[in-house]
Amino acid sequence: MKFIALFIAFIFLYLNTKTLVITFFKQISLFFLFLIVVCSSFGQSKYFLETELMGGKIVPNYSVNFPKSTLQTAFAINLGSFNTDTSSWARYYNFPETGLAFFGSNLGNNKIYGNQFSLSPYIQFKLKNKKNPFYIKLAIGASYFTTHFDSISNTDNVAIGSGFTWGFQAFLYKTIYHNNGLHLRFGGGYSHASNGHTQLPNFGLNSGLLSLAAQFYNPKKEPKNLLSVSKQKSKSIFINFRQGIGFHELGGTAEPIGGTKREVYTSALSLGIIFNKHLKVRTGFAYRYYEQYNNYIVTTQNADYISAPKINSSNIYFFIGSEFLMGHIGLDVMGGLNLYKPFYKEFNTVYEKNEGPTYYLKKLFASRMGLNLYLINTNKLPQHNFFIGTHINANFGQADFTEFNIGYHFQLN
Structure with missing residues (x-):
């Protein structure tokens, strides 16, 4: 019933978008409601908590007067679940992990860029079913920037023109330690933010980041021997x-x-x-x-x-x-x-x-x-x-x- 109620609420707001687009805040509220509905669909019985520490650098995406920045530091808290139902969609994708990621970052230039906070549903694919496998993680959601372009006080930040933006991340991880109830992973990837041309300027902000992640879970619920299940073609x-x-x-x-x-x-x-x-x-x-x-x-x-x-x-x-x-x-x-x-x-x-x-x-x-x-x-x-x-x-x-x-x-x- 919760899923149906949220679905109806979203349709009601969608049908009234003509009035909602008057302000950017109202537009973004639709997107956040959609995120809530998405996250409610991830309900599974096998949960885990994963924390990450990250470091990296903003990557310039235009050549003239790109603002300087120091080391970018970030953290992430991921609430996720193992998907082990052999009769569901998970079997087709080699039983990936899904969840909701909260990401916070200092971008290395407080005056121009400030801090970034993101909330994103994600999916994490295991590339090989072995003891210390590689993983690919994809996340798409919404970001909030504490500092963005201002025609008076912050004219240098042409990368981010609004407080709320889209957020996208793609990472590759390698498991470096595995023990009962703990996975340690090292990885790196790409982080991008853009408001989709809804408010100018909007060059978008790109970062390259390295990550050290620790996943904590109940070892009794760790998925095992799932690749033996055959896949039906249709x-x-x-x-x-x-x-x-x-x-x-x-x-x-x-x-x-x-x-x-x-x-x-x-x-x-x-x-x-x-x-x-x-x-x-x-x-x-x-x-x-x-x-x-x-x-x-x-x-x-x-x-x-x-x-x-x-x-x-x-x-x-x-x-x-x-x-x-x-x-x-x-x-x-x-x-x-x-x-x-x-x-x-x-x-x-x-x-x-x-x-x-x-x-x-x-x-x-x-x-x-x-x-x-x-x-x-x-x-x-x-x-x-x-x-x-x-x-x-x-x-x-x-x-x-x-x-x-x-x-x-x-x-x-």
Whole structure:
């Protein structure tokens, strides 16, 4: 009942997003509610606690006047669970660990960057089933920065333009010590934060970090001999429809500052195959309408676009996507080819000023990544299913807007 109540609450807020996007705080509240729903789906009987100490450095991602910083120090507290149910999605992914990570970091320059705090669902894959294995950990969630760009007091921080951002981490670990109730792991990886172009400036902040992690657990609940379970092969054909509403500021990565946030509306239809109940591959077409583009055309009376402002504010693209299904959760990635996006030429001329291959890559290719939450466990292959999601969308690799989605899944066989 808790899961259903949270699901209904999210849909209610989603349907009222038109009024919620007035302020950034209200927009972020939707994302935090989604995180709560995601975390509630991780309930398992086999829990562990993992602590991490980290050190590293901010990696410059632009060349002019990048602020200096000293050693970045960080810690993480991970509350997770072993997934050992041989009849569930976990078998397909070699019984990974899942959980919720709290991450805190001093970024090495208190005046400009301050401190970062993140809350992220994560999944940790074991690469080999041996005594001291390697692990890959992926986490995506929300971050809060105590210091960010300010047009008066902090003009040097063009990396982080808002207090709340997306947070993403990818780490590789090696188990260096194993004993009853304790795993010690050493690893390193990449940490990224960006607000998805919802508030400028937004170059994003990247860090390289080394980690020493200690996992504490009940040795009686440690999973053993799970690879002996065979995997069943299957294929299922499906149709997906989703409706999205996003928001962003009009401008380049660095400016203009303080612009109005407006909506991006998306409708997408796709056909695909679910392999072995857990890998969802699809292809289809999507239509987008940018309120920002329409407002710009009407306000400036731009001669190239004013004859049909709504049509010239539209975007049609073909896409191919894959989704990794884990019960109620889906990790969703997509790449697309823009078939029609006339205003991008003007957008680039005024704001980005890219030339040559960089311009054409951003004009032609769209990308998208995020999380979906399904009403019915996808492992059951239901004929009808509904989902909600939150994604970051990009022009090639450059953030375009942040989006919330609601969708319908229909299985044909």
